[in-house]
Amino acid sequence: MFQGVTMSSAPELKATLTLPQTAFPMKANLPQNEPLRLARWAALGLYEELRKAGEKRRQAGGSYYLLHDGPPYANGPIHLGHALNKGLKDFVVKSKTMAGFDAPFVPGYDCHGLPIEIKVDEHLGRKKLEMPVPAVLEACRAYAQKYVDLQTSQFERIGCFGRWQKPYKTMARDYEARTLEAFYGFLEKGFVYRGLKPVYWCIHDRTALAEAEVEYAQHTSPSVYVRYRLTSDPAKIDPALAGKQVSTIIWTTTPWTLPASLAVAFHPDFEYVALEAHPSPCEPFSPCAEGSEGVSAPEVYIVAAELAASAFAACNLGETRELARFKGSQLENVTFQHPFLERSILGVLATYVTADTGTGAVHTAPAHGADDFYTGQRYNLDPICRVDAIGRLHVDPDAWPLTAPPAFEGKKVWEANPIIVAMLEERGALLALSDLEHSYPHCWRCHHPVIYRATEQWFISLDTPIKPVQNEEKTFRQLAIEEIDRVKWDPAWGKERITNMIATRPDWCISRQRIWGVPIAVFMCEKCNQPIIDASLNRKIVDLVEGEGIEAWHTTVVANLLPSGTACAHCGGTEFRKETDILDVWFDSGTSWFAVCESDPELKAAYQAFQEENAPGSSGNGLKSGENSTTCLYLEGGDQHRGWFHSSLLTSVALRGHAPYSHVATAGWTLDEQGRAMSKSLGNGVDPIDIAKRMGGEIVRLWVASVDFREDTAASENLMQRCAEIYKKLRNTFRFLLGNLQGFEPGRDQIKEAELLPLDRYMLARTRELTEKILGWYETFEFHRVYHAVNEFAIVDLSSFYLDVLKDRMYTFAPTSHERRSAQTVLWRISETLVRLVAPILSFTADEVWEYLPKVEGREASVHLALFPKPEEIFSEDPAELLEEWKQIFAVRDAALVKLEEERKEKRIGKGLEAELEIAASGAQLALLQRHATGLKEIVNVSRVTVVEGPELSVKALPASGTKCARCWNFMPEVASYGTWQNVCTRCQEALKEMEIAPPDAT
């Protein structure tokens, strides 16, 4: 809708005004029109054209810019987080392309892993058990492919460019082969070992369970308090304990884990007390149950001070006397006697010990708990697991000197509980027993309670020594941390976060007991259980997988792969079995730099350039200094410091000696307006595809641009509506620009920069200033600043100011007059600039505007094939001086507008052109205003501005003198009749003459 078209009172005169005119539709109809534009881009082969253009630029001295896509998991439609992620990547790729880089983008998908296997399991049900492995893999493949196709169509729908016809997939055969090759790289270089690790285990289904396969339900467990007698010198803990009989008390709800008890953990910072229990008459579970004569010797117990009262009450220990108080750190390396085994129990420190339940002294069985396991690692405790796959306990023969096995031998864990409780009671170590109903992990399939059980797993050791080319030997962990330091982390806190994670992480457990994934394709000796490590055999298996996929590992018989006569290097054994574990999916995606960047024909040259310039000791000499070197950017959610950034770093440092990226940028979470996570139950989700269908993919893109992605971002229907409103304004601005370019042929009509009117020059300077800022923000990924600056420019500079004050000139001046051509030249340049600047974000609309711009020889078929404007091409001078001068003019304008408003209120003058101004000034200001008198008239919208000399700046507003022109409404000294038209000013008469418009005949 064009404003201010009712300028003229005579309808025929009004028809002589040159009003804006364009076929560019006011109504976007994005939901209908975007798919048409996508089809047009496909027909044009736009992505391929972009690749060709990029290559040409690179051959002319340009560089690559590689944004390597982190693969989303292919198990559902995209959600808003995906849209944010791919939208941001699209802004980067498009803006880098328009900045002249060769920026290929190969999107990817993460396809293996548990969530898909679970879904397929659910679907197959019991049938799965009768199916051969390859058939199950086939079902998983089909499931993943379905969502690869769906997500691809959805990412395309919101206008993201990339090689969507051929994305990379971690389940592709060549990718699977590369993943396996990377694993062999670790294996052959000596990073891999096998060790025990506790995992959730269902003794009913005899399988390991992932966290996601465990559900919590109520379960009744025996709650026991058990005495552990101190065997080291109590005086070393505190002198007050010298000569005393000292114990600690542990609390557990899994008595069956007590045969695996190796340590008692204390919190290093908690306060512990040593309390002497007064001798009391014998009662059940009282400490005197050891067969003394009714009264026992005083016993001293060490427990956390905060839990002492509750623990002593539970154990019915009666009156106590405090002997000493000390920090938990005092208890490190003390020793206790196991309550029924011949085993010394170590006092250890752990910060996960809590003060809300129990005694602050935690029974530690490294084979049966994750915390326990890592504590065990720190104290070199052997996590040997004596619970077998079906949950039967076996005694540690080294700790059981008796010839008859203990009563729990061979019993299932649940049956063993009462037997062990009885053993404790017999030995007087049981201080209390009760039933506890609590939330306990159960198997998602059979719903039986599960246990934690140490099983043999494959690990990558973080402490493997590495010898980089020219440096001294380091550990894998040290080198990874050094590499983190060479990467640019955005925001900067990412560096500390990932450094801490790498510094403190345990070894990487890369095995999973599942089937949907890349197999750990290793032959194990049946006799000694050691793997065969043979590079040529490994190469053969890689080729096999490359040809036939991971299915081949399951279908090929051992004899066909192993050369005859193969013998175990350790024991000489000749019988081998295939390992059945698969690799952690983070290993899959973590090798994408190898499987994709180094291997894909479209990316490998770019990645090679990056590696050559950025490898330690290369000419690029460090990633930080790489202003001119090839960038390899990873851009994902902030949780990937633990995930993809992390696993990619480890695989690349181990196999190539350097980080796989030079830059890492992270986005926050997408939340609702109240800062809550989006969920089905809250009904606060925003579905990007639903928005695309109702409002347009462009609105999703505009929302992505509107948020500061480094923080958590808010989205809601409401905020999307607001983006749709902003979109309308931007679109209307473009329409107004295009409308005023009617009849303008740049080759014929444009005015030289030096001959432009001052106001028009000012607008070009302002456009150059804006462009410089926006190009800088694209470089630093500050898309929300681009968004705000473009909005402000469109609304404040253009709609409310420039386009508004130009109306007199654009509508009433002779169409070919210098003044009007001057304005058109600038409107054209602003349009050409703005359309390019917004193209990475408003990809659909910018391309649409592109088609309506005045024809220019050699114009690219799409705005996306064009480059960003160069600031000096928009306006050749440094804009600073001119902008400073105009600041003064705007100050005078503000003063004038205030004065006009005052006088209008008092009804001394009329609206707009019914007034004129007399401005007095002196010195430099006077000179400045004299130079800009015509411009001042225009920007204040009065009929006349007279500048006079006076002592200081003062503005006088008067009723306009002269007569109102019937066509342009300016008050002019000379108006005359023009044929039958009365009161037409000289300027309008000239315009009419030029347009060859004659007034109608008088009748």
Ligand SMILES: [Zn+2]
């Ligand atoms: Zn089960």
Ligand SMILES: [Zn+2]
């Ligand atoms: Zn062997």
Ligand SMILES: [Zn+2]
């Ligand atoms: Zn006129």
